[in-house]
Amino acid sequence: AQKVTQAQTEISVVEKEDVTLDCVYETRDTTYYLFWYKQPPSGELVFLIRRNSFDEQNEISGRYSWNFQKSTSSFNFTITASQVVDSAVYFCALSVHSGYSTLTFGKGTMLLVSP
Amino acid sequence: DADVTQTPRNRITKTGKRIMLECSQTKGHDRMYWYRQDPGLGLRLIYYSFDVKDINKGEISDGYSVSRQAQAKFSLSLESAIPNQTALYFCATSDKQGGGNQPQHFGDGTRLSIL
Numbered sequence: 001a002q003k004v005t006q007a008q009t010e011i012s013v014v015e016k017e018d019v020t021l022d023c024v025y026e027t028r029d030t031t032y033y034l035f036w037y038k039q040p041p042s043g044e045l046v047f048l049i050r051r052n053s054f055d056e057q058n059e060i061s062g063r064y065s066w067n068f069q070k071s072t073s074s075f076n077f078t079i080t081a082s083q084v085v086d087s088a089v090y091f092c093a094l095s096v097h098s099g100y101s102t103l104t105f106g107k108g109t110m111l112l113v114s115p
Numbered sequence: 116d117a118d119v120t121q122t123p124r125n126r127i128t129k130t131g132k133r134i135m136l137e138c139s140q141t142k143g144h145d146r147m148y149w150y151r152q153d154p155g156l157g158l159r160l161i162y163y164s165f166d167v168k169d170i171n172k173g174e175i176s177d178g179y180s181v182s183r184q185a186q187a188k189f190s191l192s193l194e195s196a197i198p199n200q201t202a203l204y205f206c207a208t209s210d211k212q213g214g215g216n217q218p219q220h221f222g223d224g225t226r227l228s229i230l
Contacts, residue, residue, distance in 0.1 A: 009155070033216045045158075045205065045221040052216060091157060100165070101215030102148070102173070107157035 002027045002094050006106035013082050013113055021077040021109045023092030029053075031097035034068065034075040039089040039108070051075060082113045118142045121206050121222035128196055129230050136191045136225050138206030145211040147189040148219060149173075149181060151202040158205065164189055165211065196229045203227075 003026040013019045025034065036048040049059060051068050059066045063080045079086050092106045119140045128134055138147065145166050150158040150173075160173030162181040170181060178200060182190045193200055203226050207219040 035218060037221075043203070043226075044223050045207075047218040047220065050216065050218055095215040097215050100171070102160055102163055103219055105158045107155060 002029075002032075002096060002104040004092050004094050004104055004106035006090075006092055006109050008109045009107070010110045010112070013111070015083060015113055015115050016081050017113075018078060018080050019082050019111065019113075021079075021090050021092075021111065023075045023077065023106060025073050025075065025092070025094045027094060027096055029096040029098075033095050033097070035093040035095075035103065036066065036075075036077050037091045037093065039091065041087065045091070048077075079111075082111075084113050084115055087111060087113045119206060119208055119220055119222040121204075121225050123225060124223065125226045127228045127230065130197055132196050132229075134193045134196050134227070136204055136206075136227070138189045138191070138222060140187050140206075140208045140220075142208050142210075142220060143186075144208035144220075145186065146209045146217075147183065148207040148209075149179075149189070149191045150205045150207065151175065151200075152205060152224075153202050161191065161204075198229050201227060201229045 005024045032053045034051045038046045056068050065078045067076045089108045089110045091108045093103045095101045095103050122137045148163045149161040152158050159175050164170050164183045180192045203224050205224050206222040209217040209219045
């Protein structure tokens, strides 16, 4: 069975601070996929990134970056120079490579960025 | 127009009533899912369907049933609603290619309150 742990339930920062959201996963499968989703106050779920288990290269997209480390089973998400619009709940999720794979979500981290 | 449409967006009803939540999609995806979100618990999978003739129970299927009427439509029913089914419900879809590496695309959610 798969498991995703987001130990930080809530983080508060002031605008322009950098913030890192932690994600630790468990799986026995050697091929798997990791995802991050954003849920802004309006409630919809927005897909941010997917990473497969064979690609440990870090990824940067604007102010967002992701650090994947298989050695520690972590897939952390950093927002640089945070903005009020980054305030949301962020979910990390995991699926494995199989015909019947589904997503296992962490419980989410609520990020509050104040001006 | 949204690719994944959930109706209704909000519903208030009484204990014991039968309720149907509907989901339709224009993405052409074979796979569809129903989740519920409760504060602090993340998203939990209720049912999923990998094609029209394939229905599977998720983590928390008790008290729920589903119907896959067509590739584009997937309905969730609460036969006799109870207050602890009050939650935010999401429908999602994904492409079948890749065995688990495809991101899921979510509807805007249905906020259900059972009094």
